[in-house]
Amino acid sequence: MTINYGKLLASQRNWFSTGKSGEIGFRIKALKILKQTIIKRTDEIMAALEKDFGKSRFETFTSEIMAAIEEINLAVKNLHSWAAPLRVKTPITYFKAKSRIYYEPFGVVLVISAWNYPFQLTITPLIGAISAGNCCVVKPSELSPNTSKIVTSIIRDSFPEEYCAAVEGGIEETTALLKEKFDFIHYTGSTRVGRIIAQAAAEHLTPAVLEMGGKSPCIVDDTADLKISARRIAWGKFLNAGQTCVAPDYLIVHKAIKAPLLQALQEQIKAFYGDAPEKNSDYCRVISQRHFDRLSTFLKNGAIVSGGTTDRDQLYIEPTLLDKISWDDPIMQEEIFGPILPVLEYEDLSEVIATINGHSKPLALYFFSKDKQAQKRILREVPFGGGCINTTLMHTANPHLPFGGVGESGIGSYHGR
Numbered sequence: 095m096t097i098n099y100g101k102l103l104a105s106q107r108n109w110f111s112t113g114k115s116g117e118i119g120f121r122i123k124a125l126k127i128l129k130q131t132i133i134k135r136t137d138e139i140m141a142a143l144e145k146d147f148g149k150s151r152f153e154t155f156t157s158e159i160m161a162a163i164e165e166i167n168l169a170v171k172n173l174h175s176w177a178a179p180l181r182v183k184t185p186i187t188y189f190k191a192k193s194r195i196y197y198e199p200f201g202v203v204l205v206i207s208a209w210n211y212p213f214q215l216t217i218t219p220l221i222g223a224i225s226a227g228n229c230c231v232v233k234p235s236e237l238s239p240n241t242s243k244i245v246t247s248i249i250r251d252s253f254p255e256e257y258c259a260a261v262e263g264g265i266e267e268t269t270a271l272l273k274e275k276f277d278f279i280h281y282t283g284s285t286r287v288g289r290i291i292a293q294a295a296a297e298h299l300t301p302a303v304l305e306m307g308g309k310s311p312c313i314v315d316d317t318a319d320l321k322i323s324a325r326r327i328a329w330g331k332f333l334n335a336g337q338t339c340v341a342p343d344y345l346i347v348h349k350a351i352k353a354p355l356l357q358a359l360q361e362q363i364k365a366f367y368g369d370a371p372e373k374n375s376d377y378c379r380v381i382s383q384r385h386f387d388r389l390s391t392f393l394k395n396g397a398i399v400s401g402g403t404t405d406r407d408q409l410y411i412e413p414t415l416l417d418k419i420s421w422d423d424p425i426m427q428e429e430i431f432g433p434i435l436p437v438l439e440y441e442d443l444s445e446v447i448a449t450i451n452g453h454s455k456p457l458a459l460y461f462f463s464k465d466k467q468a469q470k471r472i473l474r475e476v477p478f479g480g481g482c483i484n485t486t487l488m489h490t491a492n493p494h495l496p497f498g499g500v501g502e503s504g505i506g507s508y509h510g511r
């Protein structure tokens with residue numbers, strides 16, 4: 095069966111031309127309706143993520159639902175000023191003239207999203223599209239089918255299809271959508287598929303934001319507070335069972351503190367998930383058997399310091415620390431995207447900088463150190479999308495910071511303005 099989304103696109107384009115979606119009052123009302131529907135269906139959203147990959151209700155509430163609601167609140171509060179024409183200076187040679195930048199909606203936006211934060215990664219770009227006065231077609235990930243269903247239902251309950259619609263499906267549906275000429279594309283997913291999206295967008299010269307992944311380093315030097323570092327690294331890595339695009343992918347630790355840091359990490363993992371993480375409802379599952387099998391092969395790399403047990407039927411992989419890893423190991427050749435943390439060691443920060451800069455520019459970077467000069471050096475000498483000093487992930491929670499990658503980890507950014 096050939097799928098054709100031409101009719102849907104034509105209806106949205108037609109509706110966009112009425113100018114309704116661009117009115118500030120209309121946008122604010124739409125955001126408030128979306129918020130109310132989300133609040134009303136909070137329980138169903140939490141149940142869907144639990145079914146999809148055992149995500150705990152508390153984590154869904156904080157990292158998915160509240161994240162989306164905060165984004166709506168920020169947009170509602172600031173929309174008038176964000177959308178207002180921006181007055182800029184005029185050269186004296188054009189004395190008496192005034193210059194302004196007027197912001198206008200793109201038109202019909204396509205949002206393609208990933209499964210790992212399946213609610214937030216679909217709704218937040220939709221909030222951006224609505225806030226900027228666009229119509230929108232959303233395509234959630236087929237790998238989280240229960241969330242895809244509830245997202246589709248929330249959009250249907252909130253808006254007429256000619257304004258905002260959801261299309262469920264996988265490669266076939268996305269390919270059919272990409273044949274259409276959208277006015278803007280917002281994509282979240284792997285770098286491999288990102289290239290396909292970029293090519294399809296180029297066919298129509300459609301601007302696209304590409305939110306992709308990669309190997310995000312976490313460096314710990316010999317001045318870092320070991321207990322705090324271990325706690326924040328273990329949290330950032332094993333949250334969502336490591337299936338977070340900005341999770342620390344691997345550790346590079348100063349040789350002098352590797353042994354005590356590994357010890358502190360083991361204690362933190364135990365403090366978070368206990369002796370039996372498979373029984374802890376705060377610890378979720380790997381999304382699919384394909385990902386489970388891919389991750390399981392990495393357990394043969396280096397030496398297991400702690401963890402390493404698996405259960406294929408349950409798609410369970412224990413939080414695992416791997417030592418004696420080198421850059422030649424298979425685990426260092428691709429983004430891990432799972433609860434396995436390989437640990438490398440270093441003696442000279444210059445070597446670390448050169449090694450990271452010899453690979454694709456990372457989506458995130460974390461540096462644990464009390465040395466202000468070293469902190470400045472990392473910020474100055476290593477390009478990365480976003481990151482933190484002495485913590486992990488927190489930059490993504492601040493809507494006043496743009497979120498996005500650089501090079502192969504992403505093009506463009508979003509969140510907030």
Ligand code: NAD
Nearest residue numbers: 207208209234235264265268283284287305306307308339
């Ligand atoms: P994916 O690339 O497999 O899928 C992403 C989307 O693309 C899905 O909606 C899917 O249906 C669609 N798709 C898949 N194959 C396609 C094809 N051949 N043609 C057209 N569309 C296709 O990614 P995923 O497994 O859902 O997510 C994991 C990846 O996403 C990781 O690399 C992770 O780092 C990245 N990610 C990035 C961010 C970010 O904000 N930068 C957030 C979450 C995940």
